[in-house]
Amino acid sequence: MPVTPQVMTCVAEEFLFVVKYVQSLGYPEINWNLGCPYPMVTNRGMGSGLIANPEKIDAILDRVHSETDIIVSMKMRMGYETSHEIIDAFSVLNKYPLKSIGIHARIGKQLYEGGVDLDGFQRCIDHSAHKLFYNGDITSVNGFRQMADRFPSIDHWMLGRGLIADPFLPMMIKENTELYPEDRIERFSKYHNILFSKYEEKLDGEKAVIRKLGNYWEYFANAFQDPDNNIKKIKKMKTIEDYDQLVYKILQTESSLARIDV
Ligand SMILES: Cc1cc2nc3c(=O)[nH]c(=O)nc-3n(C[C@H](O)[C@H](O)[C@H](O)COP(=O)(O)O)c2cc1C
Known part of the structure; x- marks a missing residue:
């Protein structure tokens, strides 16, 4: 769609409508997401598809800052086609009092493939006037240390995914330790059971609950032994009894291995 002044006005109006609604709910801040990589969004010039269009970003931020007092933070990729798109966008972003910019160090067209672009992220640090958050592929304490260095x-x-896979990771990063708490399995088990019962309340039928938890296990399994095999097995589960038994076995195996490690 060509970016005519009418289109810009319309997009800015929609954004303002959302901002005012968010404020009416009592929130003082909005996080604007220019990170979505999926074609359904990017082909319409939104998500990471908007990063290459600083004029449109400018039109939206100008109206939001002149007509409301909401605090704006951003979440972005580094571009859609290239990681240099964000560098041009900084000339606009740097004009506004944004609270922070979280950057997933990939470009949209990568989706979740390939690696993160750390040189690209360094360029962002060099060109941005704002507080930046790093985001992308932190899945271990050691991986975090390398990024921090x-x-x-x-x-x-x-x-993101590292946290879903291993809910202990943020705590271990903060405490700078690669050791899990001694009661890891009990705590994980409680967390899992809460998730399970909340989805049981929300979804219709045991198959839907198992399918939903199966999606989580695509991440969880990576923090346990034999991930690929366990994901395959979980995906085949048809009843809650079989699912429960399998999860019990995975957790028991991990628990006995942890005792051997000690
Ligand atoms: C299943 C899934 C759903 C996501 N949904 C959102 C979302 O709604 N909003 C958002 O800003 N990012 C979303 N993301 C992107 C993550 O916030 C994060 O930027 C991305 O996964 C890279 O970080 P990671 O390597 O630590 O996972 C999603 C990612 C995944 C895998």
Whole structure:
């Protein structure tokens, strides 16, 4: 769609409508997501598809800052086609009092493939006037340490899939330890059971609950032994009894291995 002044006005109006609604609910801040990589969104010039369009970003931020007092923070990829798109966008972003910019160090067209682009993220640090958060592929304490060594000026970090896979990771990063708490399995088990019962309340039928938990296990399994095999088995489960038994076995195996490690 060509970016005519009418289109810009319309998009800014929609954004303002959302901002005012968010404020009416009592929230003082909005996080604007220019990170979505999926074509359904990017082909319409939204998500990471908007990063290459600083004029449109400018039109929206200008109206939001002149017509409301909401605090704006951003979440972005580094571009859709190239990681240099965000560098041009900084000339606009730097004009506004944004609270922070979280950057997933990939470009949209990568989806979740390939690696993160750490040189690209360094360019962002060099060109941005705002507080930046690093985001992308932090899945272990050691991985975090490497990122922290590489980007000493960054003091905010965002975890996505690593956190879903291992809910202990943020605590272990904060405590700078690779050791799990002694009651890891009990705590994980409680967490799992809460998730399970909440989905049981919300979803219709045991198959739907098992399918939903199966999606979580695609992440959880990575923090346990034999992930690929366990994901396959979980995906085949048809009844809650079989699912429960399998999860019990996975957790028991981990628990006995932890005792051997000690
Ligand atoms: C299943 C899934 C759903 C996501 N949903 C959102 C979302 O709604 N909003 C958002 O800003 N990012 C979303 N993300 C992106 C993550 O916030 C994060 O930027 C991305 O996964 C990279 O970080 P990671 O390598 O630590 O996972 C999602 C990611 C995944 C895998």
